[in-house]
Amino acid sequence: MAKDRKIDMVILGLLSHEDMTGYDIKKNIDHAIRFFWKGSFGSIYPALAAMEKDELVSHKAQEEKSGGRERIFYQITEKGRKTLCDWLEDRAAVNDLKYETLLKLFFGSSVDSTISIKNIEEFRRGIEDDLKLLRLYRDNLETILNERDHVYFYITVLFGIETYEGYLRWCDKSIEILRKM
């Protein structure tokens, strides 16, 4: 029955908080959601069109001449809210992880160990940058945690911090092991 396109759920979830445009949706994904899900314009705009046909969202073309190009604000419908809740209540969840870094490491015996060390160091740099950002989010969120809505964002940030700190510990440990070879 229901198609399994998760980008639909991302969109419905964001629209459940407030009306926004496809462009806003992309910005939101890139801001907080990117740590555990991704989405491009090429998937967002077609999804919005398909969901409008299915009456999960609707739009009223904004005609405020305040400048810039036309902005199409989408809003979630009752049917859309129902679809979102059904998905949230369904216990099944697929976590699909693809670490090319780990894949390269697994086959590292085909090349010199210095190559693998460099690959881990590259991975480490990206993690360090994101971790700084996540800690900033956490500190800000802790000042406004009384607002119920922020708790869910807060928890996902804690997830990022916990896993990223684990990544860093592993990077140091594994580089040390490879250096001793």
Next chain:
Amino acid sequence: MAKDRKIDMVILGLLSHEDMTGYDIKKNIDHAIRFFWKGSFGSIYPALAAMEKDELVSHKAQEEKSGGRERIFYQITEKGRKTLCDWLEDRAAVNDLKYETLLKLFFGSSVDSTISIKNIEEFRRGIEDDLKLLRLYRDNLETILNERDHVYFYITVLFGIETYEGYLRWCDKSIEILRKM
């Protein structure tokens, strides 16, 4: 130029250790690699055929009548080895993570917090099972670590243990936060 199909690299990596069949490749992926990459028969067999045409692998149909159906053993070619090494030496690596669990949690404010708690508990159960397995792998590997080849497997197992332990800490912490709401 080179297509970016990572399943090719998984296959080349496995064949760089020993000749094997498509079926064996699948078993290997499901055993150790599944923690950071996946692959189905529907991608493995076509990939083998395409790579044979590109002369990255070759096969000699086994005609031992020892029973069972025909088994086609593939072996990596010199060109295949070169392709594998080029990929390993290329510093770029894409880690694409899709946590549906986190996505549901992020939008948890649309439903009762007991739903989110149940979703986290479900996630926790899967992690616990895999963690037991990973610790078993680690203990076994530590007895044969002198063999160079095992170090790379060992390090990826340590990665799994480090991140999975982080997941468990986070599960407990976040359930506690949600219970207090």
Next chain:
DNA sequence: ATCAGCATGTAAGGCGTTACATGATTCA
């Protein structure tokens, strides 16, 4: 004048999953 950012959308094509088709052997 030009570039970056805002904003919407389409087209081509790659990648991968699921389900199906086929068939042998082993074990209860």
Next chain:
DNA sequence: TGAATCATGTAACGCCTTACATGCTGAT
């Protein structure tokens, strides 16, 4: 006899990315 496992492969289909097309506004 029937189920499970071994074993290879195809077909349909879905999802997503990249690149492209278009055009406005504001800052340098």
